[in-house]
Amino acid sequence: GYHELQKLGKTTATSRSAAEETLETRLAGMEPLKRALRKAENLESSRLSKSLSFLATTGSTAPFIGLFGTVWGIMTSFHEIGMRGSASLAVVAPGVSEALVVTAAGLAVAIPAVVFYNYYSNQMAEIESRMHSFSIDFLNLVERDFISRPI
Secondary structure, eight states, rough: OHHHHHHHHHEEEHOOTTTTTOHHHHTTTTTTHHHHHHHHHHHHHHHHHHTTTHHHHHHHHHHHHHHHHHHHHHHHHHHHHHHHHHOOHHHHHHHHHHHHHHHHHHHHHHHHHHHHHHHHHHHHHHHHHHHHHHHHHHHHHHHHHHHOOOO
16 A cells, blocks of 8 residues: 555656646546555455364364264164164163264364354454554545645
């Protein structure tokens, strides 16, 4: 943004005399600066949000991995019941225990991932809002400066 502002100052000073310059042409010269600020905002937003997709994916898939482990453990229990022909605690407990451990592991991964995703997502929205407010304030100051210069 600052580089565009410097270019803008040089261009308006050398391209035409002060008598020929109108308010409209002054404000039209602000477009490159506006584009540069929007580009900088977009680049920073992209950089900040790069890792959020990992947290979102982890938070949404970990429960399914836990569910898969639960199904696998229950299937193991039923398989053992079928092989032994009885449903005693010694036959069923290992498969159910396996199912519960995998379910707990899936939740232990998913819950913090979702919490951190929400936290960082809100932080990113706040930073984006501040960047946008700064851009608007900066452009307003520059426009006021160009408007207040004598023609």
